[in-house]
Amino acid sequence: MAYDIKNFAALGLLSATLNVADPDQPQPADLDLVGQALQDMLASMDAEAEHDLSTRLGSPLRQASQRVRELLRLQWSQTVTE
Numbered sequence: 001m002a003y004d005i006k007n008f009a010a011l012g013l014l015s016a017t018l019n020v021a022d023p024d025q026p027q028p029a030d031l032d033l034v035g036q037a038l039q040d041m042l043a044s045m046d047a048e049a050e051h052d053l054s055t056r057l058g059s060p061l062r063q064a065s066q067r068v069r070e071l072l073r074l075q076w077s078q079t080v081t082e
Contacts, residue, residue: 011061015041 009017018037020030 015044 005014005017008014016037018033020026020033023030026034
């Protein structure tokens with residue numbers, strides 16, 4: 001569970017964080033930064049052949065999640081072959 005933006009990002013749930021001086025009163029440069037980040041993310045999504053959770057699950061803090069998925073995959077494959 002993430003309680004602040006840095007922990008949230010560390011879990012692999014964000015592609016990037018942006019440095020905006022005052023989010024309540026953004027300057028034109030801040031708006032340009034956000035707009036460019038959104039365009040970059042859309043381009044990145046369009047470029048991916050398959051949309052999945054690999055980015056999120058690839059985070060070092062998600063090792064337990066990776067292990068659970070691995071064990072479930074193994075269990076399910078054994079069930080199917082029986």
